[in-house]
Every structure is written in C-alpha cells, then in structure tokens.
Amino acid sequence: KAGVTQTPRYLIKTRGQQVTLSCSPISGHRSVSWYQQTPGQGLQFLFEYFSETQRNKGNFPGRFSGRQFSNSRSEMNVSTLELGDSALYLCASSPSGVETQYFGPGTRLLVL
C-alpha cells in the first residue's frame, strides 16, 4: 500500500502571499489531520477532516483553512502569509480517527 503523500515538498513564499498544500492519504483512510511543526512549538494540531467534514480544529487563526474531497484527499490553505508561518506542515491519515496515524513526509514552507 502506498503511504501518505504530500505536495509540494518544499515551498518558498513571501509575506502576504497565500499557499495551498496537498495531502493524499493512504487508500481507504478517511481521516486526515494536519499539523504544523516548528523547533520552538513542536508539533501542533491544525485540524482534522473526516468524510469531507472538519471534525476538529486547533488553536490557529482563521488564515489557516482546509478541506477534504470525496476521495479523502485534503488541501490546506494559508492566506496572508507571515514570517512565523515558516514551518514543516505534516499531514497524517488514519482509517477513522487520530489513533494509528500515518504521517506523510511533510511540506517545508519558508516565508521570506
């Protein structure tokens, strides 16, 4: 079975721009979660989608949004980028919830 894939792997943007990241879960997995990882804050939960519905949301501003499609693929969007948004963005998939999550390789975003 193919693992979780994320595109793009690396991204450089400037302040004020917006960005869209993509995640394809493991086949058959319906839950996709997104995380932001930084050296200072560690791994922080952004949101979880299940069957196209956002089921949980972390403490991030409204600039961070996401969606899930009927094939379980998910996208995350960050608008009006700030320098502090520079991070590794990880998505994780699981069959039904946050248990037994499998992480993708991540998208490293640098905001200049």
Add this chain to the structure above:
Amino acid sequence: QKEVEQNSGPLSVPEGAIASLNCTYSDRVSQSFFWYRQYSGKSPELIMSIYSNGDKEDGRFTAQLNKASQYVSLLIRDSQPSDSATYLCAVSALTGGGNKLTFGTGTQLKVEL
C-alpha cells in the same frame, strides 16, 4: 502549563542500556496515549499505543501508563544507535467532534557506542 510535557533532553545512554522516556499530561479525560519516533529530517512514525493502566510490551519497547498520576513512559531495552531519534508523546482526548491528538515537544535520545 503545557498539556503534554516531556523533558527535551538530550538523553544520552550507552549502547545496550535501558532508555527511559517520560511524559506527563494535564487533561484527566485523556483516553489514548501514543509514542512516536522521529528521526532527524523525517516525519513521525507510530511505535507504541497504550489505552489502559499498566504495561504494554512490543519487542524492545515497553509503554507504561498511570492515569492516576497522569504520566506515560516508554522504556527501550538494549538500546541501539539506530534508536537515536526524538521521541514524541501524544495524548488523545475526546472533544466535541471527535478525538484530538496533542503532542509533547519531544525528548531527544542519543545512544552512544
């Protein structure tokens, strides 16, 4: 107070020794507990999960959970240099819409020859 706390380390142990990694959590309604391993430059991978008080063993790994004291630990027996990584403790609690996973900041383990 952070919801999930870990000593950042580094924790250095000699090859063949037992490495003991600890984690405390603040939310008493937490239900599920996980240990992830993250090698430098890689994404986290799940190595252990534990749901009830006591010990759970899987090969060289043993997870221990004490809900009354709100701590969970991971023991790695016969530590190998390949175990050198950051170990993330994660705790799941039921929220309005489902379970939410909260991670600690991780403990860096170094296994020395």
